[in-house]
Amino acid sequence: MKTIYTFGNGHAEGRADMKILLGGKGANLAEMNLIGVPVPPGFTITTEVCRLYNEKGREAVVEMIKDDVMKSVAHIENLTGNKFNDPSNPQLVSVRSGAPVSMPGMMDTVLNLGINDEVAETLAQKSGNPRFAWDSYRRFVQMYGDVVLGMKPTNKTDIDPFEAIIEELKEKKGVQFDTDLDVDDLKELVVRFKAAVKENTGKDFPTDAYDQLWGAIYAVFDSWNNERAILYRRMNQIPEDYGTAVNVQAMVYGNMGNNSATGVCFSRDAATGEDLFNGEYLINAQGEDVVAGVRTPQQIMTVGSRRWAEMQGISEEERVAKYPSLEESMPECAKQLVEIQQKLEDHYRDMQDMEFTIQDGKLWLLQTRNGKRTGAAMVKIAMDLLREGAIDEKTVIKRMEPGKLDELLHPVFDKSAVKNAKVMAKGLPASPGAATGQIVFFADDAEEWASRKKKVIMVRLETSPEDLRGMSVAQGILTARGGMTSHAAVVARGMGKCCVSGAGTIKVDYKARTVEMNGKTYNEGEWISINGSTGEVYDGQVATVDPDLGGDYAAVMALAEKYSKMDVYTNADSPRDAMKARELGAHGIGLCRTEHMFFEGDRIKAMREMIIAPDEESRRVALAKLLPLQRGDFEGIFKAMDGYEVTIRLLDPPLHEFVPHQLETMRELAEETGRKLEEVKLICDGLEEFNPMLGHRGCRLGNTYPEITEMQARAIIEAALNVKAAGVDVHPKIMVPLIGVKAEIKMQADIINATAQKVFAERGETVAYKVGTMIEIPRAALVADQIAEVVDFFSFGTNDLTQMTFGYSRDDAGKFLAIYKELGILKEDPFQVLDQEGVGQLVEMATRKGRAANPDLNVGICGEHGGEPKSVKFCNKLNLNYVSCSPYRVPIARLAAAQAAVEAE
Numbered sequence: 036m037k038t039i040y041t042f043g044n045g046h047a048e049g050r051a052d053m054k055i056l057l058g059g060k061g062a063n064l065a066e067m068n069l070i071g072v073p074v075p076p077g078f079t080i081t082t083e084v085c086r087l088y089n090e091k092g093r094e095a096v097v098e099m100i101k102d103d104v105m106k107s108v109a110h111i112e113n114l115t116g117n118k119f120n121d122p123s124n125p126q127l128v129s130v131r132s133g134a135p136v137s138m139p140g141m142m143d144t145v146l147n148l149g150i151n152d153e154v155a156e157t158l159a160q161k162s163g164n165p166r167f168a169w170d171s172y173r174r175f176v177q178m179y180g181d182v183v184l185g186m187k188p189t190n191k192t193d194i195d196p197f198e199a200i201i202e203e204l205k206e207k208k209g210v211q212f213d214t215d216l217d218v219d220d221l222k223e224l225v226v227r228f229k230a231a232v233k234e235n236t237g238k239d240f241p242t243d244a245y246d247q248l249w250g251a252i253y254a255v256f257d258s259w260n261n262e263r264a265i266l267y268r269r270m271n272q273i274p275e276d277y278g279t280a281v282n283v284q285a286m287v288y289g290n291m292g293n294n295s296a297t298g299v300c301f302s303r304d305a306a307t308g309e310d311l312f313n314g315e316y317l318i319n320a321q322g323e324d325v326v327a328g329v330r331t332p333q334q335i336m337t338v339g340s341r342r343w344a345e346m347q348g349i350s351e352e353e354r355v356a357k358y359p360s361l362e363e364s365m366p367e368c369a370k371q372l373v374e375i376q377q378k379l380e381d382h383y384r385d386m387q388d389m390e391f392t393i394q395d396g397k398l399w400l401l402q403t404r405n406g407k408r409t410g411a412a413m414v415k416i417a418m419d420l421l422r423e424g425a426i427d428e429k430t431v432i433k434r435m436e437p438g439k440l441d442e443l444l445h446p447v448f449d450k451s452a453v454k455n456a457k458v459m460a461k462g463l464p465a466s467p468g469a470a471t472g473q474i475v476f477f478a479d480d481a482e483e484w485a486s487r488k489k490k491v492i493m494v495r496l497e498t499s500p501e502d503l504r505g506m507s508v509a510q511g512i513l514t515a516r517g518g519m520t521s522h523a524a525v526v527a528r529g530m531g532k533c534c535v536s537g538a539g540t541i542k543v544d545y546k547a548r549t550v551e552m553n554g555k556t557y558n559e560g561e562w563i564s565i566n567g568s569t570g571e572v573y574d575g576q577v578a579t580v581d582p583d584l585g586g587d588y589a590a591v592m593a594l595a596e597k598y599s600k601m602d603v604y605t606n607a608d609s610p611r612d613a614m615k616a617r618e619l620g621a622h623g624i625g626l627c628r629t630e631h632m633f634f635e636g637d638r639i640k641a642m643r644e645m646i647i648a649p650d651e652e653s654r655r656v657a658l659a660k661l662l663p664l665q666r667g668d669f670e671g672i673f674k675a676m677d678g679y680e681v682t683i684r685l686l687d688p689p690l691h692e693f694v695p696h697q698l699e700t701m702r703e704l705a706e707e708t709g710r711k712l713e714e715v716k717l718i719c720d721g722l723e724e725f726n727p728m729l730g731h732r733g734c735r736l737g738n739t740y741p742e743i744t745e746m747q748a749r750a751i752i753e754a755a756l757n758v759k760a761a762g763v764d765v766h767p768k769i770m771v772p773l774i775g776v777k778a779e780i781k782m783q784a785d786i787i788n789a790t791a792q793k794v795f796a797e798r799g800e801t802v803a804y805k806v807g808t809m810i811e812i813p814r815a816a817l818v819a820d821q822i823a824e825v826v827d828f829f830s831f832g833t834n835d836l837t838q839m840t841f842g843y844s845r846d847d848a849g850k851f852l853a854i855y856k857e858l859g860i861l862k863e864d865p866f867q868v869l870d871q872e873g874v875g876q877l878v879e880m881a882t883r884k885g886r887a888a889n890p891d892l893n894v895g896i897c898g899e900h901g902g903e904p905k906s907v908k909f910c911n912k913l914n915l916n917y918v919s920c921s922p923y924r925v926p927i928a929r930l931a932a933a934q935a936a937v938e939a940e
């Protein structure tokens with residue numbers, strides 16, 4: 036087994052496509068050598084060795100790789116002409132971890148390894164720069180103490196013992212920067228650092244270079260299994276058995292004086308995608324100094340430097356004098372760097388994030404990788420590369436992270452404004468976007484304030500269907516309780532409305548109309564801002580800007596359209612949502628819930644009258660009032676969806692959700708219907724159920740009160756005939772919820788068909804319609820073949836199907852799901868990402884059985900999963916006809932569908 040891969044001087048045993056074996060860093064260090072980029076020589080111990088280390092233990096592994104390590108160190112020595120562990124001609128190295136995917140929690144890099152008192156003297160003499168020698172030494176002792184000997188505090192608020200010593204010395208000397216310390220100061224630091232190590236670990240600081248090297252190698256391997264790394268892997272679904280590689284590399288010194296520097300750079304702008312090489316550097320510095328903010332870093336390019344100075348309010352004279360660009364301070368190196376970044380980008384055909392060091396005027400690259408970027412940059416960079424001919428259309432699709440599109444669809448906070456905003460609380464990023472408004476606590480207040488053109492944010496412990504109208508007029512919603520699938524979260528996402536849910540630290544007092552956050556008490560009417568993409572809640576008003584959906588975004592969506600096979604529909608209950616979804620690329624409505632329509636205005640009254648009606652006859656009287664209202668709603672939606680299918684679901688929730696809960700409202704209802712208060716109260720209370728989600732709802736309502744189904748079917752068919760007469764191309768689909776038994780759907784289908792025939796006869800005209808069912812009860816999936824005989828289509832209601840397959844209540848699962856994820860019992864929240872292993876089997880089986888019994892069966896899904904990329908890809912694999920999701924998720928689903936199609940090729 037080959038345990039180590041060397042690289043250096045234009046040769047390498049590894050390659051870019053060996054990331055699993057060599058880690059991302061190691062694979063790219065090898066590749067850079069192969070394409071002629073200057074990289075200090077070194078070697079990579081494979082991830083396979085890490086796995087063996089975890090299985091067989093330290094000794095077995097050392098035995099196995101000892102000789103290879105010695106040989107590989109000699110490889111470095113041959114190329115540099117120096118010797119490791121030789122005080123007369125010392126070679127120092129860095130030890131760097133590197134997993135197949137970038138992973139916080141892994142061991143930090145140790146630089147200048149191999150140094151001791153004697154070596155430091157030699158380095159000082161040879162370089163003629165004692166400051167450099169002792170600066171390297173003190174850095175090494177600190178890094179080794181922190182990361183290998185475990186002295187770095189794990190608690191964020193504790194101060195690093197070495198930093199404390201530095202601060203103390205700087206204060207004593209009255210200086211501001213590390214660079215202001217002189218040689219004697221640095222020597223003193225080394226002495227005091229070592230004393231701190233001795234005190235802390237009880238052992239002397241290791242002076243032998245090989246002892247230091249092995250210590251660092253063990254530390255990298257051990258860090259694979261530290262708590263932070265394990266947690267990160269669980270949260271991000273990174274396989275436990277990947278392991279990390281160890282990179283050992285000859286040092287190059289950015290701290291060798293004013294002709295040396297270190298920096299990081301990007302081949303394009305990672306925030307906006309602009310094709311502008313940019314980055315930062317520091318003269319006479321090493322390693323992480325640039326990102327750690329020890330001094331103000333300078334810009335690499337003069338263009339960038341001028342932009343930076345302008346934003347900082349720094350004059351051109353001051354900029355040139357104090358913060359010159361690399362182009363200005365080291366023009367030769369800058370020129371070389373510009374060439375190399377172009378070479379790397381051309382080679383990898385993607386935006387590169389690079390790290391470099393300049394030692395005494397010579398440039399070295401230490402890392403390159405495909406750079407992380409915002410959603411906007413992702414879209415722009417891919418389209419630019421396509422136009423430049425660097426990548427093809429399918430690669431554009433593959434490069435997209437569908438979830439990131441979200442960032443482009445909603446208003447966003449102005450970048451500089453949010454920098455200065457004060458964070459008062461943090462919840463879940465339940466529905467992305469930015470919102471700013473005045474606090475209100477109740478739905479009716481929200482409506483009232485909004486009608487006076489005020490911008491409001493609804494702040495609640497949690498929301499319920501009664502809050503819908505308030506939510507729809509609010510800029511955003513903030514709740515103290517509830518998870519990513521809480522009522523507030525789901526409804527807000529559906530509305531494309533910004534929402535932060537489950538901000539557990541806020542204290543809402545409905546009575547006093549106050550909310551306390553971070554020690555400040557806010558009254559109704561005070562301004563706050565919420566960030567639905569990060570979950571942050573800010574004090575006061577923070578400026579927002581509108582998104583631009585043309586240009587590159589539109590171009591990417593056109594490509595998605597071109598390459599996807601499966602269609603994307605939307606879940607929409609109103610013409611407005613339908614229009615929005617259409618704009619965002621939806622090709623139909625996969626779920627139109629009718630119950631929301633019963634809450635608006637006076638409708639709830641007719642609905643309540645229907646519910647408390649003592650007999651069929653009075654129920655029909657109330658239903659007759661609802662008929663024209665529903666018909667009108669459907670007409671609006673049909674018009675908005677001209678040419679596309681509209682799937683309307685019959686009444687689904689338990690009736691109890693519609694009746695009043697307060698005595699006051701019950702009294703009103705009693706008065707309006709001319710009945711006794713006690714009677715009304717008795718009926719309302721009688722509708723209470725222990726498990727309403729498993730109670731009298733869905734088709735169970737339509738089968739026990741057939742006149743409800745009749746009314747709804749009539750409203751749909753009449754609406755379809757009306758718009759058809761007006762020239763609309765209408766395709767109604769009537770969908771029955773919560774079927775578990777064939778007879779249930781048979782009975783409903785009979786009512787629907789009979790009603791349709793009756794309306795056709797009355798009108799003397801017909802319209803084509805389809806009848807189908809939700810598959811959301813496991814039993815329905817099991818007997819899908821029987822059910823398919825009666826219907827034209829299936830729509831998997833994966834929210835309920837997940838709930839009932841797992842036996843988790845959607846409303847209560849928040850309490851334990853987070854813990855389950857942390858413990859690794861569940862990899863993902865099954866309400867967010869479809870559980871392919873379990874629930875997915877039901878979907879697969881029901882589709883197969885259904886299509887076997889009815890070859891024309893049309894199949895889709897309409898749960899929250901319809902907009903989740905992994906779940907969409909799964910649906911594509913099962914050859915579903917469509918996925919349906921909330922309007923703002925349509926672009927995400929379209930892109931995921933296109934990706935699935937391209938990846939399947």
Ligand code: ADP
Pocket residue numbers: 075128129131132143144146284285286287288289297298321322323390391392401402
């Ligand atoms: P990370 O994974 O956190 O980016 P790296 O292994 O890239 O850690 O190391 C961080 C920094 O240390 C690098 O950006 C580089 O500046 C510096 N560094 C690492 N190895 C060397 C080396 N051989 N010579 C000089 N600097 C190095």
Ligand code: MG
Pocket residue numbers: 390402
């Ligand atoms: Mg790095």
Ligand code: MG
Pocket residue numbers: 772773811832835
């Ligand atoms: Mg359902």
